Amino acid sequence: MSRPPQSTQAHHDRVVVCGVILPGHPQEFEGELSEVRALVGAAEGVVVGEGFVQRRERPTPATLLGKGKVEEIRTAVDQHKPDAVVVDNDLTPAQGRNLEKAWGVRVIDRSELILDIFARRAQTRQASLQVELAQNEYLMPRLRRMWTHLERTEGAIGTRGPGETQLETDRRLLNRRIADLKAELSVIERRKQRQVASRSGQFTVGLVGYTNAGKSTLLNRLTGSQEFAADMPFATLDTRTRKWVLPDKRIVLLSDTVGFLQRLPHHLVASFHATLEETLQADLLLHVVDASHPDAGTQMRAVDEVLASMSARLRPDVLVLNKIDRVDDPLSLHLLTGDSPATVVHVSAKTGRGLDRLTEVVQSYLDERSSTVDIFVPVTDGRTLASVRAAGGLMEEEVLEETTMRLRVRLSAGALGLLRQRTGSHARFAPVVEGAR
Ligand SMILES: Nc1nc2c(ncn2[C@@H]2O[C@H](COP(=O)(O)OP(=O)(O)OP(=O)(O)O)[C@@H](O)[C@H]2O)c(=O)[nH]1
Ligand SMILES: [Mg+2]
Incomplete structure (x- = not known):
């Protein structure tokens, strides 16, 4: 929750969290605001006080939240004196401005929070550039918000407020930066495409799935690698490809990639398109699911939606229900897969259970082709x-x-x-x- 990104400060921002449930939002969002709490943790923030959830038929145009809720949160802000309020929805620039005025504290919306986490995690040049691009595109329509304190001079005849002038300069600089970032990214992307093309002889397997499903743990287990895997959203931001030697000595290339999340900021999806595409071009696509998660079904659908939004023909071939060491009720696994046309495999990347079966499935796909x-x-x-x-x-x-x-x-x-x-x-x-x- 810092700008510029990649802050190394040990300071943990204290935040109050709130959110609005609009029709069509998944159930998960209700109640505990558990996902946004995990996201705040991943951004190294600390949630103070209780969360505020409001269910509404439609958002209040000026503030998203209703008047009463805005007041209630104002009281909590006075009490806890947080560094910021996190709203688990996307806010228009005007809504952000109005809420900051009402609460007298910085307001961070869902997109900004997710962008912040990505900025902290980016390790490669490509990921850093992709995040910065998404951040700048997010910032563009919000520049005005940063200059509101100078707006008092606005409207005086014959004068253009210093805020206006500064705003124009900022916009120009930001536009130039966006163009530079896009140019540098396209160079990296072309180089990567050549690398991917050079592997064309190899059978490739891609892992996709909701964040924290266990993709990296599975990759590590199968290929004997030691990539970073952790109990936090967005532990992985880059595509990593590792050699997986099957029992019959055939080699496949296994790729891990950035995890998905419901309601991902569209700037981010657009920026990471190239990274995802690399994995999605695999000969075989495995969808890894945290089967022990209470919202596993919602998470699976969110992944399917992101995939469909990228390309209609994208359908995972195998559904890997992971973390079965934490599932007591086998029936729940049945309900999860329903009438999915994909092959279903139950595994635990942690204990190794079911991995022989997964290997068999991959081998038989390989045989078919x-x-x-x-x-x-x-x-x-x-x-x-x-x-x-x-x-x-x-x-x-x-x-x-x-x-x-x-x-x-x-x-x-x-x-x-x-x-x-x-x-x-x-x-x-x-x-x-x-x-x-
Ligand atoms: N109990 C249990 N925990 C697991 C299993 N697989 C992974 N985990 C844990 O789940 C957490 C997330 O695992 P990761 O492998 O980082 O998940 P990921 O899908 O790569 O997540 P992102 O990179 O954030 O998208 C870690 O704490 C793992 O130790 C499993 O089979 N059983
Ligand atoms: Mg990972």
Whole structure:
């Protein structure tokens, strides 16, 4: 909850939280304001006092919250003297201004809070630029709010208030910064696209899911990595891709990415589009769900919605119900998956339960998209033999007439193409007709 982003101050902002439930908002939002509390924690803030929730048919245009609620919160502000009030909704610039006037304290809306967390977590150049871009676009229509204290000179004949002039300068600078950020990002994105294209021979598996579902923990467990995983929203902001060696030695690339959240700021989704796309282009998409969460169903739908908003054809192939070590009632898992067309696997990334089944599922997808080939290589060509063996998927090896090796492999079309390139004219490929084996 600081600007500029990435503050290293140890100071913890004390905040009062409130929110309005509008028709169509998920149930989760009701009651405890538990999600916004977790978000405040992730922004290193501390919630003081009770939260204020108001259910309304439609927002009050000027202040979002109703008059009575604004008064009630004013009393809480007087009592607790917080650094800010966090409103778990998006506010228009005018609503933010009006509430700050009414409460005499800084007001932070949901988008700003989420942007702040992202700013704290960004580790790569790309993530930092993406967050800064989203922050600046959020700030643009709100610049005026920062200059309200200078507005008194407004309207005097023949004068333009110093606030106005400053505002114009700020706008110009901000626009220039936004253009620079976009330019630098597009350079990084093009470079990454080339990297992704260079992997085209490999079978790729992408992990998506609500924040805190356990994606990074699963990636670490399956690939023996040690990426940051923690009980907080948005522990991961970047795409990480790791090699996953399957029991039959075939290699797939497993990618982890930023978690989703319901009602994500659209600036942020737009900024992170490139990062997400990298994962979403995977051959196989796994949707990881925290099955022990009371709002698991809502979270699953939120993920589906974000995916659908990015591309209509995006549908996860496998639903991974994680954290089953914390689920007592197996029936609840049944209710969660309902009539989902995806393959469902129950796992615990923590204890390792169910991971063998998940591996089988991934292997069988890989098999479906693979074909079997006999590769003939001179026995003396150690290099080519090594390349074929390293590609994985080796099923048989046989020496023919002491001069030629026959290696039978089962690989995805991409991996086979890559192997053909690597081995050049040193190897002869002969497809094995299915069923003849
Ligand atoms: N009990 C239990 N806890 C788990 C399991 N898997 C992950 N966790 C915990 O859940 C928390 C979140 O895990 P992460 O792997 O960071 O989740 P993520 O989906 O990567 O979250 P973001 O990066 O924030 O989107 C951590 O505290 C994990 O230890 C599980 O199977 N059982
Ligand atoms: Mg993570």
